[in-house]
Amino acid sequence: MTAIYQALYEFISRFFSPSIITLVVTTLVYAAIPLVFILVYGLVAILGEMKISAWLQDRLGPMRTGPKGILQPIADILKLLQKEDTTPRAADRPLYRLAPWVAFIGSYAAFAALPFSVAYIGARLNTGIFYILSMGSLVVVSILLAGWGSDNKYSMIGAMRSVAQIISYEIPVALAVITVVVIAGSMDLQTITDLQAGGINNWFLLGGPKHLEGFGGSTNFVLVPVMLVAFAIYFIGSLAETNRVPFDVPEAESELVAGYHTEYSGMKFALFFLSEYASMFAVGSVASILFLGGWQSPLGDTMNGPAMGFLWFILKGLSFVFAQIWIRWTLPRFRVDQVMRICWKVLIPFGLTAVAAASVIAVAIQ
């Protein structure tokens, strides 16, 4: 149990006498921390998407709601709350209603295993990265439910594309993750982060820890090309995982109107939207944990610690979100068969090579 959990427990035990109720309430509050984070981050990310796209396109973006338009996401959410929540008559109602929640649960659940700081991790699992990858796949189930349940041909095509896409990108992403796991020797994200202590030089992107005995020390630089390849594969795969340009084929606007969420309005649409943004942060922060030291400061011991670590973690995650937004507003979209060709014929061979090379090097230098 972390210090934050202990403090929460002691605070809540003042109000509830039986310890079992205190335990339940504390756990619920503790679990709600990522939810609060997702909601706040969602507002920031929506505004960021609007403003960054505007700057890239020589526009100002929203300027009227609040100073420089910073209240625009709140106005948007209020609008979504007021909208009529429609269901197509021919929809498969249970599936149609379930889909947005499955999407959101999938994204939210992934946050449970993210180490935000040395002091906060929802659940420290010894298979953390494995858990996050499988929760990420849950989003695709929801897309399939939405596509099937909407009784709309556009939604159906979008859902089918999405399923084809998940089969293609999950393997290269997993291979990239395995490359790091082989070197780190652990699937626990907190352990992987701990290994990268001591500044930018020890990040897995630059070959991993050079200060630890048994990790090869200064000879770790031979890992740099392998890690760069793994990082590139993970980043490309993560774009596909979050259905962002250039892999946004499931919701390709110019072809499928809005893809799998064509029929959704109001809060159901907002949940899909929030889930997409939450996934963007989740994959970005996983990339930062695996390759860029997670909550570790790039300066070594300076500016490190539980609070600063939280800031570093958010900063690294948000820079990935920024990169995704930047790419979205720059590149055209791949065709669905091209996505699969890239995944199967380019990323998987490179991923297998990276895993093999990492394994050989790991054995050789230890």
Add this chain to the structure above:
Amino acid sequence: MPEILERNIHSHSLLHASAPVHLPDRVEPKRLHTEEMVLNIGPQHPSTHGVLRLEVVLDGEVVVDVIPHIGYLHRCFEKHAENLTYPQVLPYVDRMDYIAAMSGEHGYVTAVERLLYIEVPEKVEYIRVLFAELQRIASHLIAIGTFGMDSGAFTPFLYCFRDRETILEMFEKTCGARFLYNYMWVGGLSHDLHPDVLPMCRDFLKKSRATHQEINDLLTFNHIFVERTAGIGVLDREVAINGGASGPMLRSCGVKWDIRKDDPYSIYDRFEWEVAIGSSDRGEPGDSFNRHWVRMQEWEQSLNIIEQILEQFPRQDATDVQSAIPKRLKPPEGEIYSRTETPRGELGYYIVSNGDVKPWRVKVRSPAFSNLSLLPLLSRGYLVADLIVILGSIDIVLGEVDR
């Protein structure tokens, strides 16, 4: 069983809910069968560029057949024209190809002037060609921008609109309208050129060449964009000619045919420029990429023409731009077919006069209509995503298709 499943496999007797089927103890699994699906794209769809409806027969995502349904924007132009005097037809001409209203007007007034045997002052011709070429750039900017959007790139669209804005500003300064101008009158113009326009043009040349380079870097030579468009929707050279394709659609097949060069009207014979044609540097002649590439090159060529107009423009000429406008516009009995090159291709006006102030018949040969008629031929066998790209590369304006 969900309704949709029931409907999709209605022909499968074992799964048909309403038919009471006695199931034997051991059912031999029948092969799952697939069937074609009809997808209705439009009339309200982000990529149909207006109110076009495409009835698409799909086998999975592969396009088996496309049936374009047009007429949602039909406004009886030809019938209206029979009941209006010659100058009164002009505002209706604007509303045909509303993306390139100046070019449409240029075609119409050229036709009526040929019917009347009037010569217009040199200055008027320069202003007309200047505006027609600016309009060509403005129209191509929309075509390029929306084509980028169809392939998933949103940002080039806004860069294109930024440049188009300068052009519209020049039009606005001169005639007060930004979109539907009613500017080129039979025998003259509604207003003289605004004194700011020529300096603005000089600035625009520099800015637009920079934008051209920017769009090339961002979109045309983008690897993903080339992958998406090269070799998609290849139009055969013979089919293009026989199918009545014109404009960038025809030139992309490698046919050097531009009415400004091959059947010159106005003062186009005074300028030096190249007819842009498709090449096989990227993709192959006649594909979606080359249709885009021809537009990019034409943008550059139009800038060259504008540069020459700026050099040759009779600045000292104080002729009234309305001096040649006939007081009583009543053409002699006869008929004329006159064609001009608009951004979309050969725009022809067939006008029959019976000596009245109203035309007896105005028939329009619209390039977008002929080009769109080739869509089913181009898109069979490609994917849905390709269909959208092919449609975008044809660059239709529904106002002109339906008239």
